[in-house]
């Protein structure tokens with residue numbers, strides 16, 4: 846199969862990228878390692894999904910002390926967006942700077958909120974959601 850652009854992974858990132866590039870007319874292929882989720886009585890059952898982890902892959906990662914844990918990643922068409930909480934909020938300006946948390950600190954991003962604002966706006970219009978950056982005024986999507 847010929848393609849101009851190959852995107853690996855059909856999650857929120859890959860699918861959003863494909864949607865943004867589609868109007869260019871380029872031939873886009875998305876490679877996805879997982880299968881389509883099949884409709885079942887469990888796919889709307891929060892206890893089964895989050896309590897029993899029936900859709901979680903049987904894999905273990907190692908933490909900083911070499912102890913295994915389940916990372917809670919899902920490998921299927923749509924990626925983690927098939928199970929996520931559907932709250933699409935923007936980071937605040939202050940989130941891009943150095944932040945001290947009780948459990949440690951983050952050094953800050955090499956880009957600012959302003960660098961991403963137009964992309965946040967475009968994404969919110971595509972997903973038909975509104976963000977929550979308190980010091981900004983939003984255009985209606």
Ligand SMILES: Cc1cc2nc3c(=O)[nH]c(=O)nc-3n(C[C@H](O)[C@H](O)[C@H](O)COP(=O)(O)OP(=O)(O)OC[C@H]3O[C@@H](n4cnc5c(N)ncnc54)[C@H](O)[C@@H]3O)c2cc1C
Pocket residue numbers: 853854855856857858859860876877878879917918919920921922923924925926928929930931932933934
């Ligand atoms: C339970 C839960 C609730 C969440 N709630 C929220 C929320 O409310 N709001 C929010 O903003 N975020 C939320 N998140 C986080 C959000 O879902 C993720 O940050 C987001 O979906 C990540 O998108 P992604 O495209 O980067 O990765 P993913 O969605 O993980 O997609 C990656 C895709 O790539 C595929 N893949 C991986 N390796 C390969 C390979 N080698 N070849 C081919 N395909 C491959 C995977 O199968 C997967 O489909 C939540 C996550 C979880 C698990």
